[in-house]
Amino acid sequence: MALVKRCRPTRAGGLPALLVGALAVATTLTGGPAHAAGQGTLHELAAAQGRYFGSATDNPELPDAAYAATLGSEFGQITPGNSMKWDTTEPVRGQFDFTKGDVVTDFARQHGQTVRGHTLVWHNQLPGWVGALPSAQVEAAMTHHITEEATHYRGVVSAWDVVNEPFNEDGTFRTSPFYTAMGSDYIATALRAAHAADPDAKLYINDYNVEGRGAKSDALYALVSDLIDKGVPLDGVGMQAHLAVQYGFPYQMQANMQRFADLGLDVAVTELDVRMPLPADAAKTATQTAYYRQVTEACLAVARCVGITVWDYTDTYSWVPGTFPGEGAANLYDENLRPKAAYSAVRTALGGDDGSGEGGDPGALKAQYRSSDASVGDNQIKPGLQLVNTGGTAVSLSDVTVRYWFSSENGASTYSTWCDWTPIGCSNVTHRVAAASTPKAGADHYLEVGFAGGTLAPGATTGEIQLRLNKTDWSNFNESDDYSHGAGTSYADASRIAVYAGGELVWGIEP
Numbered sequence: 001m002a003l004v005k006r007c008r009p010t011r012a013g014g015l016p017a018l019l020v021g022a023l024a025v026a027t028t029l030t031g032g033p034a035h036a037a038g039q040g041t042l043h044e045l046a047a048a049q050g051r052y053f054g055s056a057t058d059n060p061e062l063p064d065a066a067y068a069a070t071l072g073s074e075f076g077q078i079t080p081g082n083s084m085k086w087d088t089t090e091p092v093r094g095q096f097d098f099t100k101g102d103v104v105t106d107f108a109r110q111h112g113q114t115v116r117g118h119t120l121v122w123h124n125q126l127p128g129w130v131g132a133l134p135s136a137q138v139e140a141a142m143t144h145h146i147t148e149e150a151t152h153y154r155g156v157v158s159a160w161d162v163v164n165e166p167f168n169e170d171g172t173f174r175t176s177p178f179y180t181a182m183g184s185d186y187i188a189t190a191l192r193a194a195h196a197a198d199p200d201a202k203l204y205i206n207d208y209n210v211e212g213r214g215a216k217s218d219a220l221y222a223l224v225s226d227l228i229d230k231g232v233p234l235d236g237v238g239m240q241a242h243l244a245v246q247y248g249f250p251y252q253m254q255a256n257m258q259r260f261a262d263l264g265l266d267v268a269v270t271e272l273d274v275r276m277p278l279p280a281d282a283a284k285t286a287t288q289t290a291y292y293r294q295v296t297e298a299c300l301a302v303a304r305c306v307g308i309t310v311w312d313y314t315d316t317y318s319w320v321p322g323t324f325p326g327e328g329a330a331n332l333y334d335e336n337l338r339p340k341a342a343y344s345a346v347r348t349a350l351g352g353d354d355g356s357g358e359g360g361d362p363g364a365l366k367a368q369y370r371s372s373d374a375s376v377g378d379n380q381i382k383p384g385l386q387l388v389n390t391g392g393t394a395v396s397l398s399d400v401t402v403r404y405w406f407s408s409e410n411g412a413s414t415y416s417t418w419c420d421w422t423p424i425g426c427s428n429v430t431h432r433v434a435a436a437s438t439p440k441a442g443a444d445h446y447l448e449v450g451f452a453g454g455t456l457a458p459g460a461t462t463g464e465i466q467l468r469l470n471k472t473d474w475s476n477f478n479e480s481d482d483y484s485h486g487a488g489t490s491y492a493d494a495s496r497i498a499v500y501a502g503g504e505l506v507w508g509i510e511p
């Protein structure tokens with residue numbers, strides 16, 4: 001997708017419900033005030049809904065100027081990915097070093113961003129000296145660490161992940177030097193120490209796999225209920241939301257958030273990413289896009305969901321490939337800092353446009369196909385194709401193309417192509433045959449269909465496009481083994497027909 005991050009030009013007037021001609025699109029894409037309704041950054045869109053939209057970052061990334069530019073402009077909140085953790089801030093007992101964390105908070109201040117502090121008490125990235133302490137000294141060491149760090153960042157950090165990942169998957173407490181020394185009381189002790197050091201910071205317990213209902217979130221619910229009953233200072237629950245397309249969407253996420261909110265707590269999505277087994281394909285990308293959209297919708301549906309933080313915004317700096325071998329592509333932007341379909345989906349879920357500057361979410365397009373040709377062995381191929389916009393915003397068709405793959409068999413290497421009929425007018429449809437750059441059995445050529453322009457309204461379809469092609473020597477095909485061929489005679493979703501927007505695959509599986 002040719003997504004551009006800038007103050008997008010506005011569109012004049014409303015769009016007719018179906019297809020708008022090419023000229024109408026061309027004339028409405030120029031000029032207009034910046035940041036009209038639906039425009040602005042992710043954070044501006046979230047802020048209009050009373051939320052923030054943030055990103056994690058890390059010190060080695062900040063010298064990357066292109067990265068830092070988007071980090072500083074698109075996001076309203078920053079979480080340091082590593083530089084406030086115990087192994088960085090107190091590697092040796094009593095010797096504190098906030099240099100790296102300060103670099104991140106300086107960046108945030110320069111860009112008008114709030115900071116979530118991450119994290120004071122965690123079993124990981126914990127220097128060895130803590131675990132080596134005699135049990136009787138752990139509480140004093142923990143309290144001292146919290147006091148020093150939370151005092152240092154007082155007035156700078158607006159919310160702290162005071163305790164990170166206290167639970168096992170089955171809802172029992174995780175063993176750590178803190179749990180071993182103090183039992184689960186360490187959590188209340190840590191929260192009280194943080195509150196004493198910075199009474200204005202919002203204090204959170206943060207964990208993963210607590211986004212949906214289940215044993216782990218039930219345990220968290222029981223814990224925070226108990227802490228509230230005891231008057232322990234606690235403001236919110238952080239749901240990390242490290243999701244994966246192969247594990248499904250968290251069970252009843254919105255209802256789960258709501259039950260924490262109903263206790264009087266804030267809820268934050270603190271580390272969102274949606275990884276997938278590599279290589280990415282259209283189906284995995286569609287699932288990822290849906291998950292990002294659903295998380296955003298869940299947060300917006302819960303009044304006390306205060307915001308969303310992605311665990312860095314680009315695949316370039318994702319923790320996923322290093323932690324989950326063979327998985328990746330988890331972030332809103334790709335490794336070239338280009339926003340993905342997930343970015344558009346989050347924007348539209350936040351009430352904005354899709355960010356393309358052209359209107360619409362091309363990721364919402366799907367292809368349908370029927371065979372208009374009962375004879376698979378004659379000298380013509382006659383696919384019927386149509387596009388459907390399943391999204392909530394109008395999609396510009398000017399850079400959309402559709403591919404139908406077939407095998408040429410023997411015979412001429414030149415082709416004639418035809419649009420026989422379509423309700424949008426064959427003059428609005430372009431068509432050609434091209435040789436596949438990587439020929440496969442059943443797919444050494446493809447018919448490519450494009451559009452002179454126009455816009456597909458939400459829920460609208462182009463209507464059928466009756467296409468036809470033949471070799472210029474009129475020799476026969478054998479369509480039965482063609483990659484995109486199907487026998488169905490009424491329109492149905494077709495995963496073997498690909499749809500591209502701006503050259504990027506948005507629907508279907510390539511051969």
Ligand code: XIL
Pocket residue numbers: 081082164240271319
């Ligand atoms: C990760 C960082 O992103 C990595 O750079 C580091 O090597 C390991 O930690 N849950 C958390 C985060 O709470 O602190 C983790 O961050 C990701 C999982």
